[in-house]
Amino acid sequence: MKLANPLTGDVMTVIESADQSPTQTVHLHFDLAPKAAGSPPHFHPRLTETFTVEKGTLAVRLGQAHTQLLTVGESVTIVPGTVHRFWNPSDVRVVFRTEVTPGQGFERFMRCLYSLAIAGKTDQKGLPTSPLVWACLLLWADFRFPGIPETLQERLLVALYGLAERQGIVEELASYSCLILPRRTLAVI
Incomplete structure (x- = not known):
């Protein structure tokens, strides 16, 4: 692909x-x-x-x-x-x-990031604008930022992921990644 x-x-x-x-x-x-x-x-x-x-x-x-x-x-x-x-x-x-x-979550992250840009669902730099979309992507990619406690990032991302799941965003992202996304297991790499 x-x-x-x-x-x-x-x-x-x-x-x-x-x-x-x-x-x-x-x-x-x-x-x-x-x-x-x-x-x-x-x-x-x-x-x-x-x-x-x-x-x-x-x-x-x-x-x-x-x-x-x-x-x-x-x-x-x-x-x-x-x-x-x-x-x-x-x-x-x-x-x-x-x-x-392991690469499953990272692959989802990359497929979604590129596919969202292709679909016109990003800013001018090709990045998502929704914090809920970012939470899903960052969890899947096991992506954390230095200088912020890892446990704080993890808790915040998991909470936002839960909200994204309730709002149907996780299911929508599945169509952009072209992969079948199991429910709830995505929050844990």
Whole structure:
């Protein structure tokens, strides 16, 4: 499945779904536009993420100050709890693979994020505007922000997820992810 964000010019392809992988790893292929912002600083309490560059240069910051510029053939693995972000620092496109384990929730997150942008359900940067949609996406991706206590984030996201579920937003997001979403188990990665 290939999805192109019409607002950012970024392209994501699901190479192997986590549901098809014996290790529950999702294999994704990304093609980011020149100077693409990538992700804000974040960490995943339970996920391991590996980036491998196929074309161009990918900047990956680990922690507060350590930035690696990965070029063709180079990889970095981010273990659970490591604050990181990535972006395209160059004037040409960067193409890279990402493997995430366990990957089911992260795959839902990425499919929804791109599909919502394609459907015109985001802001000009391709990001959802609803806090309830964000709560669902962040829980699925095991995505947390540094500087805010993890337990506070978890409790807030779970509460917002429950509200999103009652308002039918979780069911609506299922149509954007093209995956069957089990009830209530999504709040726990």
